[in-house]
Amino acid sequence: MITVKDLTKRYARTIAVDQICFEVQKGQIVGFLGPNGAGKTTTMRMLTCFLPPSSGSATVAGFDVLEQPLEVKRRIGYLPETPPLYPEMETADYLTFVGKLKGLSGSDLSKRVDFACERCAISDVKKKILGKLSKGYRQRVGLAQAIIHNPDVLILDEPTAGLDPKQINETRDLIKGLAGDHTIILSTHILPEVEQTCEQVIIINKGKLVATDSVQNLQARARGAESVLVEVAGQNGNLDLAAVQKRLEQVRGVSRVQYKTSHANRNVFEIESRKGFVRGDLARAIVEAGWDLNELRPAAMSLEEIFLQLTGNEKPAGAQELVAKGAD
Amino acid sequence: MRNVWIICRKELGSYFVSPIAYILLTMFAVIFGFFFWNALGYFVLMGMESQMRGQSFPMNLNEEVIRPLLSNVSVIGLFFIPMITMRLFAEEKRTGTIELLATSPIRDLEIIVGKWLAALILYACLLLFTALNFAFLFRYGNPDWKPLAIGYLGLLLQAGGLLAIGTFISTLTKNQIIAGAATFGVCLILWVLEWVSGYETATWARVLAYMSVITHFESFAKGVLNTKDAIFYLTVIFVGLFFTSRSMESLRWRS
Numbered sequence: 001m002i003t004v005k006d007l008t009k010r011y012a013r014t015i016a017v018d019q020i021c022f023e024v025q026k027g028q029i030v031g032f033l034g035p036n037g038a039g040k041t042t043t044m045r046m047l048t049c050f051l052p053p054s055s056g057s058a059t060v061a062g063f064d065v066l067e068q069p070l071e072v073k074r075r076i077g078y079l080p081e082t083p084p085l086y087p088e089m090e091t092a093d094y095l096t097f098v099g100k101l102k103g104l105s106g107s108d109l110s111k112r113v114d115f116a117c118e119r120c121a122i123s124d125v126k127k128k129i130l131g132k133l134s135k136g137y138r139q140r141v142g143l144a145q146a147i148i149h150n151p152d153v154l155i156l157d158e159p160t161a162g163l164d165p166k167q168i169n170e171t172r173d174l175i176k177g178l179a180g181d182h183t184i185i186l187s188t189h190i191l192p193e194v195e196q197t198c199e200q201v202i203i204i205n206k207g208k209l210v211a212t213d214s215v216q217n218l219q220a221r222a223r224g225a226e227s228v229l230v231e232v233a234g235q236n237g238n239l240d241l242a243a244v245q246k247r248l249e250q251v252r253g254v255s256r257v258q259y260k261t262s263h264a265n266r267n268v269f270e271i272e273s274r275k276g277f278v279r280g281d282l283a284r285a286i287v288e289a290g291w292d293l294n295e296l297r298p299a300a301m302s303l304e305e306i307f308l309q310l311t312g313n314e315k316p317a318g319a320q321e322l323v324a325k326g327a328d
Numbered sequence: 329m330r331n332v333w334i335i336c337r338k339e340l341g342s343y344f345v346s347p348i349a350y351i352l353l354t355m356f357a358v359i360f361g362f363f364f365w366n367a368l369g370y371f372v373l374m375g376m377e378s379q380m381r382g383q384s385f386p387m388n389l390n391e392e393v394i395r396p397l398l399s400n401v402s403v404i405g406l407f408f409i410p411m412i413t414m415r416l417f418a419e420e421k422r423t424g425t426i427e428l429l430a431t432s433p434i435r436d437l438e439i440i441v442g443k444w445l446a447a448l449i450l451y452a453c454l455l456l457f458t459a460l461n462f463a464f465l466f467r468y469g470n471p472d473w474k475p476l477a478i479g480y481l482g483l484l485l486q487a488g489g490l491l492a493i494g495t496f497i498s499t500l501t502k503n504q505i506i507a508g509a510a511t512f513g514v515c516l517i518l519w520v521l522e523w524v525s526g527y528e529t530a531t532w533a534r535v536l537a538y539m540s541v542i543t544h545f546e547s548f549a550k551g552v553l554n555t556k557d558a559i560f561y562l563t564v565i566f567v568g569l570f571f572t573s574r575s576m577e578s579l580r581w582r583s
Binding site for chain 2: 049
């Protein structure tokens with residue numbers, strides 16, 4: 001559906017987007033991930049024909065953004081970072097205006113306006129003035145505006161920015177619901193959002209493509225060798241840590257055992273494994289030695305850690321901010 | 329063409345939903361009403377004086393009321409045009425709605441002409457108030473309507489040119505005040521350019537005076553349709569809109 005090849009955007013002094021290549025298949029939801037200023041918005045603006053690329057090419061539904069911008073625009077619904085609303089217009093009038101702009105007319109137009117309102121749950125504010133709507137409603141009107149002409153491709157720039165947690169969940173569900181009919185690219189710097197909504201992730205940093213893969217693959221890739229966390233407790237609260245460590249190391253397939261923490265009387269070991277490792281062996285070894293096995297879980301990396309690992313050479317300040325933002 | 333009309337209707341909606349249109353209309357009606365009242369008062373006084381002296385020299389409504397008033401309107405217009413055009417693009421840039429227009433399947437030129445046309449229609453609405461006043465002349469007097477019609481055509485052409493310039497300036501900034509002030513400055517300069525012809529006859533002075541928007545209106549005010557002057561205004565419209573489209577394109581390369 002979307003093919004991007006060596007896409008580059010150069011400004012007078014800086015390179016905002018540097019030779020990015022990726023492809024998006026029909027019907028996918030793709031998360032476009034990167035810290036602020038990574039070039040997400042610039043890339044999206046090039047895909048929507050708002051900005052022309054300095055070099056490279058991008059095609060949407062087979063049409064080149066430079067050669068046939070009108071054809072591309074007909075097939076794209078775009079929600080910019082701030083929803084492009086005219087504060088003095090009423091919701092329904094606004095959607096009708098956008099529908100006309102996108103080439104709809106007659107009964108088709110009113111049908112699509114009703115459909116978009118219903119889909120985005122804004123039917124109750126149809127007669128309200130846009131400038132007086134709450135942030136959550138504005139965002140949803142922005143989404144309605146993007147889907148009004150039933151475009152093949154939806155491009156959403158930080159669709160959940162500035163919403164409260166409840167609204168964020170609603171918006172995510174809405175986007176997931178739209179996935180069947182549209183190919184969706186959404187940008188975000190909130191990592192859990194990608195884990196929750198997207199099938200495919202494109203990570204960019206400082207204008208360069210860092211990784212593009214499915215969420216699962218990316219997690220698997222970053223995890224490398226599988227590691228497991230076990231929490232062991234001794235009878236009567238006594239536990240010989242050295243003995244436990246020694247016993248764990250003897251389990252088949254274990255390459256390294258590391259004592260992690262004993263916070264609040266919880267003794268956690270991280271076990272790195274290689275081929276032939278079976279979790280059952282580990283559990284059996286602990287129980288047979290007379291200790292209690294309180295917890296055993298695979299230490300899957302969150303996308304957050306993967307992200308930090310992939311953009312590892314970032315300065316820590318930026319990274320911290322990112323984690324903080326991801327957490328809220 | 330359909331797209332031009334969509335944009336134009338939306339812009340007119342914005343003018344008339346907000347207080348902008350009503351404030352401009354009211355102010356214009358008051359100002360012009362005052363001008364009209366004065367012109368008519370003076371005309372009546374002159375008429376009575378000439379009767380008392382027993383002379384019956386012909387008094388002409390067209391020459392003595394309509395013509396100076398039309399010239400006045402063209403000057404009042406200079407003050408109103410910046411207020412009409414300043415928001416056209418500056419507002420869209422500030423609120424980010426320009427992204428909606430620029431990513432819709434519609435050409436830049438259609439957006440520009442649509443907006444300019446809406447501004448011209450609002451200006452024509454202002455002129456309607458002058459027509460209301462002139463209607464009294466037709467009720468109680470017997471002026472010739474043809475010079476008046478040509479005068480209106482001239483006003484629309486002149487406004488079209490200045491509105492095109494204002495539209496262009498509005499694309500240069502996100503700030504409406506800046507757009508308005510700059511447009512006002514340019515309008516004022518274009519008005520007073522002809523002053524140089526008062527003391528200088530060199531070629532440069534003649535060129536400057538030629539560029540003044542006011543001098544080209546004189547023929548229209550007289551009720552004469554001068555092709556040269558009409559072409560001058562059409563050129564200003566064309567150049568203004570052309571610069572606007574260039575500016576919009578450069579917006580994309582820069583922003």
